Amino acid sequence: MVADTSLIAAAVKARSHAYAPYSRFLVGAAVKDEHGQVHAGCNVENAAYPEGTCAEAGAIAAMIMGGGKRITEAAVVGAGDALVTPCGGCRQKLREFGGNDLVIHVCDERGLIKRSFTLGELLPSSFGPDNLA
Template sequence: MNPVSDPLIAAALAARANAYAPYSRFHVGAALRTEEGQIFAGCNVENAAFPEGSCAEAGAIAAMALAGGRRIAELVVAGEGEAPCTPCGGCRQKIREFAGPETPLRMVDARGRVLLHTTLAALLPHSFGPGHLAGNPA
């Protein structure tokens, strides 16, 4: 059992433990909470046919969408090392599809220590989202 008391951080760390990263050996887990309070997690999955792997954030978002979720209320990314493991550019855009500018994002280390607490707007300023397309919600 994970000793971390924050359920979102605990879910991200548990996902990180199951990452498939035989090439980079850089394990990442992500967990998101929906507006309804549901938690979904994902891990990075590498592939010998680089760059056909997938990011932890994408996995968590896919799990949420599969369950019918459509809004991210908060997201945690668990990486390793002393530097925050922030979402890549593609994942920032994927998060933007389901989250607003003020959505909180936390990056934690392998022990669950928060290294960076920020918002989507800070990571993806002047973003392009569903509201920019005619007939779609903001």
């Protein structure tokens, strides 16, 4: 899959707005919904750990506010040599709105893709809304 450059650009821009005074670990994320609209979020820390929120959660909340219900593509942007993949909780949040084939691009702080995964690779044998049908 060729990555949507506007999706990655939105995640890079969101990262620049992250509030991380404690860890200094800035993360941006963006999701594309079923209508092709891009929604972004950044991590927001809180002095009362672990009451902060992840960038992916912010992007998903923005998608819901914008009327989207399904994620078709996602990007996560962070700095450092290690891959900044979604945490376990965010993988489950992404699963709520995307299937195993959802592509998640893991990018560096400039927006260069370090690796792309499917949600199925990051969260194998997952539990989702279809399990409750």
